[in-house]
Amino acid sequence: xxxxxxxxxxxxxxxxxxxxxxxxxxxxxxxxxxxxxxxxxxxxxxxxxxxxxxxxxxxxxxxxxxxxxxxxxxxxxxxxxxxxxxxxxxxxxxxxxxxxxxxxxxxxxxxxxxxxxxxxxxxxxxxxxxxxxxxxxxxxxxxxxxxxxxxxxxxxxxxxxxxxxxxxxxxxxxxxxxxxxxxxxxxxxxxxxxxxxxxxxxxxxxxxxxxxxxxxxxxxx
Amino acid sequence: xxxxxxxxxxxxxxxxxxxxxxxxxxxxxxxxxxxxxxxxxxxxxxxxxxxxxxxxxxxxxxxxxxxxxxxxxxxxxxxxxxxxxxxxxxxxxxxxxxxxxxxxxxxxxxxxxxxxxxxxxxxxxxxxxxxxxxxxxxxxxxxxxxxxxxxxxxxxxxxxxxxxxxxxxxxxxxxxxxxxxxxxxxxxxxxxxxxxxxxxxxxxx
Numbered sequence: 001x002x003x004x005x006x007x008x009x010x011x012x013x014x015x016x017x018x019x020x021x022x023x024x025x026x027x028x029x030x031x032x033x034x035x036x037x038x039x040x041x042x043x044x045x046x047x048x049x050x051x052x053x054x055x056x057x058x059x060x061x062x063x064x065x066x067x068x069x070x071x072x073x074x075x076x077x078x079x080x081x082x083x084x085x086x087x088x089x090x091x092x093x094x095x096x097x098x099x100x101x102x103x104x105x106x107x108x109x110x111x112x113x114x115x116x117x118x119x120x121x122x123x124x125x126x127x128x129x130x131x132x133x134x135x136x137x138x139x140x141x142x143x144x145x146x147x148x149x150x151x152x153x154x155x156x157x158x159x160x161x162x163x164x165x166x167x168x169x170x171x172x173x174x175x176x177x178x179x180x181x182x183x184x185x186x187x188x189x190x191x192x193x194x195x196x197x198x199x200x201x202x203x204x205x206x207x208x209x210x211x212x213x214x215x216x217x218x219x220x221x
Numbered sequence: 222x223x224x225x226x227x228x229x230x231x232x233x234x235x236x237x238x239x240x241x242x243x244x245x246x247x248x249x250x251x252x253x254x255x256x257x258x259x260x261x262x263x264x265x266x267x268x269x270x271x272x273x274x275x276x277x278x279x280x281x282x283x284x285x286x287x288x289x290x291x292x293x294x295x296x297x298x299x300x301x302x303x304x305x306x307x308x309x310x311x312x313x314x315x316x317x318x319x320x321x322x323x324x325x326x327x328x329x330x331x332x333x334x335x336x337x338x339x340x341x342x343x344x345x346x347x348x349x350x351x352x353x354x355x356x357x358x359x360x361x362x363x364x365x366x367x368x369x370x371x372x373x374x375x376x377x378x379x380x381x382x383x384x385x386x387x388x389x390x391x392x393x394x395x396x397x398x399x400x401x402x403x404x405x406x407x408x409x410x411x412x413x414x415x416x417x418x419x420x421x422x423x424x425x426x
Contacts, residue, residue, distance in 0.1 A: 031261050033271035040278045043333035045426045058426050060333050062275040065286050065426045075258055080251035091261040107326070108314040110354060115320055118352055118360040160253055167252035172243055174250030189253060201290045204313070205331065205426065217258055 032093040032215040036062065039095065039211050046210065047202075049073060049192060051217040056192060058205065068201065072159045072193035073217060078150075078186045081171060086188055092216040096153070096190065100146040102206035106139055139203035141196035144185070152187040153212065155199045159191045190214060283416060285336075285385075285423040287403055289329045292395045294385075294403060296413060303416065306409035307394045310425075311401040318353050325350045327400040334379040334423045339414060343376030343386060344369045350400070374407065375414035379423055385413060 039046045040062040048057040051073040058066040077086025142156040154160060174184045190212070194202070283303075287294045289310040296304040311329035318324070345368040349359040360366065373387015388394065388404040403425075405413060 030266040030268040030271055033268055033275060034266060037271055037275050037278070040275055045331045045424075060424050060426070061278045061280065061422075063279045063286075063424065065424055066288060075256040076253040077256040078251055079254050081248045083251075086254070086256060089257045089259045092258040093261060103313055103328075106313070108312065109317065110314050111317040112319055112353065112356045115318075115353060115356060115358040118357040118365060120365060162253060162255055167254070168247065170252040171247035171250035174252075175246035175248065176250070178249045179246060184250070186251065188256065204290060207331070216260065 029215075032213065035093055035095055035213055039213060044209070044211070045205060047205065047212045049190070049212065049214045052215060056194070056198075056202070058202075068194060068198035070192055070194065071157075072191070074159045074162075074189075074191045076154075076160060076162065076189040076191055078188055080186060081175070092214055094214055096147040096149070096151055096212045096214070098145055098153075098206050098210040098212065099148055099208060100206060101208055102143065102145050103139075103204050106137065106203075139200045141199045143199070143203065144189075145206040146187070147190070147212065150187050152185070152189055153206070154189045154191040155194060155202065156191075157193060157196060157199070159193050160189065280422040283418060283421050285413065285417055285421065287329070287423070287425050289331070289397070289425060292397060294405060294409070294413070296416060304409065304412055306405055306413075308409075309388065309394050309399050309404040310397050311399050312397050316350055316354055318349075320358070323349075325400075329399070329401050329403065329425055330381070330383060331425050334383070334425065336377045336417060336419055336421045336423060337380050338376075338378040339419060340376045340378070341414075342369065342374060343372040343384070345372050348382070373405075373410055375410050377414065377417065377423075385423070386410070 036046075036048065036059075040059070043061060045058060045060045045065070048055075048059055049070070050057065051070065054070045054073075055067045056070050057064050075090050079086055145153045145155070147153055160166070177184050280297075281299065283296060283298045285294060285296055287308060287310065292308050292310055294304075294306045294308040295302055296306075311327045314327045316325045316327065346363075347366045347368055352359045371389060372384065373389075375387065377385040379385065383401055383403075385403045385405060387407060387410045390398075390404075391406050394404065394406055
């Protein structure tokens with residue numbers, strides 16, 4: 001086994017042991033409440049990811065507008081084979097800000113070729129175009145949303161696997177992409193597993209400046 | 222005997238070469254690994270007063286909550302659900318004016334709003350996009366913009382041109398087809414008009 005491989009293996013082992021050990025020391029609810037009070041002052045919609053109650057809540061002014069069950073939650077750091085390591089740990093509770101407009105790629109574009117002079121009689125003869133429901137594709141059930149910092153929110157039916165085969169597959173996939181000059185997503189992940197319908201429901205809420213509050217996960221189970 | 226040995230050596234060589242290639246490629250990549258969470262630094266405060274402050278920010282009396290994905294509008298009073306109605310919300314479409322390049326996005330605005338004005342038999346003064354969407358140039362005459370039919374019997378104005386109102390197209394309720402306003406059926410609109418007072422909060426998500 002090469003020195004590099006030994007170092008990788010040590011890094012995996014150390015990180016996973018630390019991840020298992022830290023669960024015993026979660027912060028109390030006051031820190032999360034203090035952050036939420038600041039968010040609730042604005043009247044904007046924000047999301048609260050609560051791995052303790054396994055819920056993702058949609059809130060405004062502290063009111064739970066809706067909630068969806070969390071099937072899983074994980075913090076995942078991107079570790080390049082060569083380059084800077086991910087942070088050793090993440091302080092929670094914490095607030096992230098959405099930087100993407102997730103809905104932008106799914107907008108229907110209405111672009112008349114040319115405009116003709118308005119004639120009231122002609123307008124009355126034609127039914128308004130909004131009366132016709134266009135069949136838009138449903139939003140995706142699996143997607144990634146940019147957050148501030150070097151982070152992204154990964155939404156999907158299951159959490160990304162952290163096992164050795166998956167890591168190797170990922171390393172080869174990224175390496176191949178880089179080899180071919182394609183961009184590689186090196187952001188750390190807040191990963192949530194949701195039912196497909198719930199993931200679709202949330203998709204339009206990810207607009208720039210939407211806040212995501214994550215409270216501390218429960219002690220390791 | 223030579224044949225199998227050669228074949229074995231060739232296979233082993235190919236395996237080593239493939240392994241080396243995969244290693245080289247993987248060395249350019251990366252992977253995800255779990256990150257531990259630790260308590261944010263700082264002294265732990267008393268949660269009680271913070272919970273009270275959070276609760277104080279919430280609405281009192283009647284308020285409205287609308288789900289723009291499922292196209293449902295609910296009326297609450299002090300947290301109790303009073304009415305659950307089918308509505309229509311913004312299509313999310315983008316309209317582009319071919320002559321000027323102006324753009325409009327037909328999203329229902331998310332977040333907290335208030336009922337700023339209520340009206341019976343509301344009149345709609347059609348903005349430019351209402352004509353451009355139909356392929357017409359916006360008319361110069363103000364009279365051509367007046368529409369006293371489309372909004373139904375009542376209107377609850379949320380500001381910036383967004384209104385909770387009625388519709389001529391009741392069969393399309395439940396679908397995201399509006400320009401950002403919230404359309405309701407006749408009975409539900411009357412209920413909302415009569416039970417949601419001026420100043421009431423409206424939460425759109």
